[in-house]
Amino acid sequence: MGSHERLEVDASGGCQCGAVRYRVSAVLDTSHICHCRMCQKAAGNFFIALIGVPRDAIVWTRGMPATFNSSDKAARGFCADCGTPLLYDYFESKHINLTTGSFDDPSRFAPRFQFGLEARLPVFADLPIQAEGTTEETMADLVAAIAATNHQHPDHDTESWPE
Numbered sequence: 749m750g751s752h753e754r755l756e757v758d759a760s761g762g763c764q765c766g767a768v769r770y771r772v773s774a775v776l777d778t779s780h781i782c783h784c785r786m787c788q789k790a791a792g793n794f795f796i797a798l799i800g801v802p803r804d805a806i807v808w809t810r811g812m813p814a815t816f817n818s819s820d821k822a823a824r825g826f827c828a829d830c831g832t833p834l835l836y837d838y839f840e841s842k843h844i845n846l847t848t849g850s851f852d853d854p855s856r857f858a859p860r861f862q863f864g865l866e867a868r869l870p871v872f873a874d875l876p877i878q879a880e881g882t883t884e885e886t887m888a889d890l891v892a893a894i895a896a897t898n899h900q901h902p903d904h905d906t907e908s909w910p911e
Contacts, residue, residue: 752776754802761851762810763827763834766901766909769810770834776800776843779857783872784864790824791833791847794869798836798845799857806844810909852903 754774762769778800787796813825813834825835836845848854862868901909 752778752800754805757856759851759853759856760809760905761846762901763830763832763850764900765827765830765832766906767811767829768808768813768827768832768834769905769909770806770808770846771905772801772806772846774802774805775857776802777860778845779848779859780861780863781859782864783862783866783868785867786818787836787864788867790818790836794872795864796833796836797848797854797859799848800843801846802843806846809905 753776755777756774757772759775760769760771776799779797780799781795781797783795788794790796811827814828815823815825815837817823821840822836822838824833825837826833832850833847834850835847838845848857848859851857899910
């Protein structure tokens with residue numbers, strides 16, 4: 749992913765519980781998903797969605813991510829309290845990659861590329877899964893029970909944590 753365009757933005761994000769928050773002033777036009785086995789394990793999922801952020805464009809506004817060196821060349825960052833995956837840091841790069849889903853508005857950074865195709869599950873080559881509806885439509889009872897006891901941090905900055 750050689751040189752990519754720097755895009756000035758004002759965006760914030762953080763982990764599920766709110767212990768770690770960040771603000772970015774720029775991103776690179778590198779929003780992508782990675783299917784490699786290391787990313788699958790780091791995300792605990794079929795792939796991970798990431799976007800490059802120049803190192804000088806990120807400020808940690810609450811807490812700091814814990815890290816695990818997934819190799820001698822890179823670390824994975826996550827919230828030590830709730831476990832939310834937050835970043836991939838290839839040490840020799842001029843940028844880090846933040847998890848797109850940890851942004852308060854991840855829809856701003858739709859994936860443009862796919863990597864790690866050697867480990868991509870065949871189903872994701874042409875996703876044939878039928879959409880069944882919104883969470884509220886398909887699990888109304890569960891949604892109400894969760895909403896009544898929700899501990900998730902809201903998708904915006906807050907003065908204090910926990911709120």
